[in-house]
Amino acid sequence: MTPDALKHLIGMKGTPQVYEVTRVDIRKIADAAGDRNPLYWDDDYAAASRFGGLIAPPDFFGWPVKWKPNLTFPNASDLSLTMFMELAKAGYTRAINAGMESEFFRPVRPGDTLIITAEVVSLEEKEGKKGGKMLLSSTEYTIVNQNGDLVAKQRHNGIH
Amino acid sequence: MKKQIYWEDVNIGQEIPSLTKIATTVMLVKWAGAFGDFNPLHYENDFAVNFMRTPGIIAHGTLKRQWLIQMMTDWVGDEGWLQKINTQFRAMDFPRKMKNLASPHDGETWYCKGKVTAKAEKDGEHTVDCDIWLENGKGEVTTSGTATVMLPARK
Numbered sequence: 305m306t307p308d309a310l311k312h313l314i315g316m317k318g319t320p321q322v323y324e325v326t327r328v329d330i331r332k333i334a335d336a337a338g339d340r341n342p343l344y345w346d347d348d349y350a351a352a353s354r355f356g357g358l359i360a361p362p363d364f365f366g367w368p369v370k371w372k373p374n375l376t377f378p379n380a381s382d383l384s385l386t387m388f389m390e391l392a393k394a395g396y397t398r399a400i401n402a403g404m405e406s407e408f409f410r411p412v413r414p415g416d417t418l419i420i421t422a423e424v425v426s427l428e429e430k431e432g433k434k435g436g437k438m439l440l441s442s443t444e445y446t447i448v449n450q451n452g453d454l455v456a457k458q459r460h461n462g463i464h
Numbered sequence: 465m466k467k468q469i470y471w472e473d474v475n476i477g478q479e480i481p482s483l484t485k486i487a488t489t490v491m492l493v494k495w496a497g498a499f500g501d502f503n504p505l506h507y508e509n510d511f512a513v514n515f516m517r518t519p520g521i522i523a524h525g526t527l528k529r530q531w532l533i534q535m536m537t538d539w540v541g542d543e544g545w546l547q548k549i550n551t552q553f554r555a556m557d558f559p560r561k562m563k564n565l566a567s568p569h570d571g572e573t574w575y576c577k578g579k580v581t582a583k584a585e586k587d588g589e590h591t592v593d594c595d596i597w598l599e600n601g602k603g604e605v606t607t608s609g610t611a612t613v614m615l616p617a618r619k
Binding site: 375 | 485495498515516524530538546547548549551
């Protein structure tokens with residue numbers, strides 16, 4: 305059940321966030337994952353592939369163009385900040401990433417500008433395993449590119 | 465050029481070539497910086513223990529997920545396309561600490577694994593569904609999920 309104090313959050317959308325994708329970001333993310341796929345690293349190889357140029361690994365959508373200083377998550381939208389503050393008021397101060405669901409429609413390329421809009425889709429309170437209550441949250445992200453084409457949809461499921 | 469797999473070559477029950485990974489403290493710091501998740505849970509032990517109440521710093525779920533994504537993109541090759549991936553983070557994974565600048569101490573190794581569960585052909589798209597999971601060195605599944613990929617067809 306959604307706690308009454310949190311019902312107003314359901315359906316709330318964040319301000320669309322603008323992200324830029326650069327080849328450096330792509331290489332950093334591929335390197336951090338230990339992925340040497342030449343589609344992310346080798347311009348000539350990627351140019352000769354069906355993609356016609358470098359692409360980003362799935363689930364990487366670049367870096368925000370603007371973000372407030374001192375944030376632990378530069379990818380956090382104003383929506384997630386609002387949500388975390390409201391959850392904290394309701395007694396849920398911790399957040400664990402319980403799972404993610406993604407659907408990919410188009411490749412992400414260096415030079416892309418992506419617009420990501422987040423929406424709170426569910427907040428369910430449950431009895432915890434060790435007694436006490438826990439809260440399951442689900443937020444959906446819709447990602448479109450500079451042409452308005454749908455690039456990906458992503459759902460983040462949290463435990464609080 | 466990598467060898468390309470085709471839809472016709474895939475059988476239900478078939479295993480996806482596994483991918484071996486070692487999470488280290490250095491890798492988690494790199495991932496924090498590259499992905500943009502600066503939660504101290506992933507690099508500051510006191511914070512992890514005292515605030516998050518975990519036994520120590522833990523690997524990012526997003527990193528473990530990216531390993532599974534890599535297993536899938538390696539498998540489907542340049543002509544394939546990862547359409548969907550769903551992952552649940554079921555248990556914590558603790559990175560190896562570094563022995564020197566280049567190498568971690570001995571310890572846990574992780575294995576990305578997967579198995580084909582279904583094949584379909586619809587509107588000219590050839591897809592394959594898979595169960596995917598990450599096992600730690602004890603054979604425990606710490607992340608699990610499903611993936612759907614599009615593969616080229618021979619005909």
